[in-house]
Amino acid sequence: MVQQPAQGTWVIVLTFAAAFLLAAYPLPTGLRWARPEWVTLVLIYWTIALPQRVGIVVAFGVGLLLDVLEGSVLGQNALSLSVVTYLALVLYQRLRVFNVLQQASVIFVMVGINQLVSQWVQNLTGVGAVSLLFLLPAFLSALLWPAVLTVLRGLRRRYQVA
Amino acid sequence: MLAGVLAALLITADLRLNQLAATRALISAVTFPFYWVSDLPARFSNWGEENVQSRARLVDDNERLRAEALLLEAQVQQMAALRAENVRLRALLNSSALLQDDVLVAELVGVSPDPARHLVVLDKGSSEGVFNGQPLIDANGLMGQVIEVAANSARVLLITDATHALPVQVNRNGVRAIAEGIGRLDRLELRHVASTEDIAVGDLLVSSGLGGRFPEGYPVATVTEVEIDPGQAFARVTAKPSAALNRSRHVLLVFTGGAGSAD
DSSP states (O other): OOOOOOOOHHHHHHHHHHHHHHHHSOOOGGGTTOOOOHHHHHHHHHHHHOTTTSSHHHHHHHHHHHHHHHTOOTTHHHHHHHHHHHHHHHHHHHHHHSOHHHHHHHHHHHHHHHHHHHHHHHHHHTOOOSSGGGGHHHHHHHHHHHHHHHHHHHHHHHTTOO | OHHHHHHHHHHHIIIIIOOOHHHHHHHHHHHHHHHHHHTHHHHHHHHHHHHSOOHHHHHHHHHHHHHHHHHHHHHHHHHHHHHHHHHHHHHHTTOOOOOOOEEEEEEEEEEOSOTTSOEEEESOOGGGTOOTTOEEEOSSSEEEEEEEEOSSOEEEEETTSTTOEEEEEETTTOOEEEEEEOSOTTOEEEEEEETTSOOOTTOEEEEOOTTSSSOTTOEEEEEEEEEOOTTSSEEEEEEEESSOTTTOOEEEEEEOSSOOOOO
């Protein structure tokens, strides 16, 4: 099989930039826990769609950027996103044949694991969450998965990202 | 696997060795624009509110501000006399003179997305002389301290963050205590206050300057609750921060004589 030349890198970069923007967008105090994990969702999508291009190395880099953005311990998101991407790399062939609902339930578990790992690292620094609210983003992310999937797949086909 | 080990190393390095500040500052140059852009809608709406106002409203505002200015000016007249008196008394007591603090106006452009932390991002950085550990105040009181400086942005730890504590004293009688954040924006708790201590609801807590980090005399919080349980060794004192921690947009970075070292 002939390796296709990589193209459309800018689309991937732009979608990550958009996810970072949504991740930094200020939310009202009452809704602080209700932020979907945009970056994780975008990362999972690209891993499933292009496992030969987006993998653990990208996840680690994106995680580091996210750490600096959030001001959390360097390595916190790098670790959790690497774990999630590893899972996505193992599961991508199955995920591709799932329908949207099945995918969303797997996404729920994957983002949940992301949150758990992040929480675990955060607890090392002494500022853990006091309730199970930190799992709320996993639920919201699963709810949003169909929309994210539609938009990103549309972009990928429109700009022939391969 | 490798990524996991690398991440673990990074976490340890950041937590235990504190050697990554420079790296962080460098990467901040990439991440700060995200805060700046995400702040644009709020900026636009502020601009709109300021520019698209009815005449009646502007006249109203003008009148109110003029009255306020008059009131403040009257207070300042007294202040001058009081300050002179204070300096004289201090000279009599042979204590050191109070320094006047310089300030730098900064704008708050972002709030850290992590809901468990109380961190905000400012649009001023080391190029304007901002340094690690610098105190931040707003019009009403002490807000927090700078914990991370990049060239054009800085991250501030608010006094209500669960990892923050600062030495305070009761304005009324000088009783000292440590005010700790508990991760709630409207609440501080005083640690290790003896049940017999003279602290009452409504007391103003001001920074005591003992930690060497914050300058003395800035309002920090007002005591809202004093609970004395005979079964406990200490009284439970909670207070409400004076600064509008979740509303202030324009804030002041304070330059004092001696800058404390960052830890």
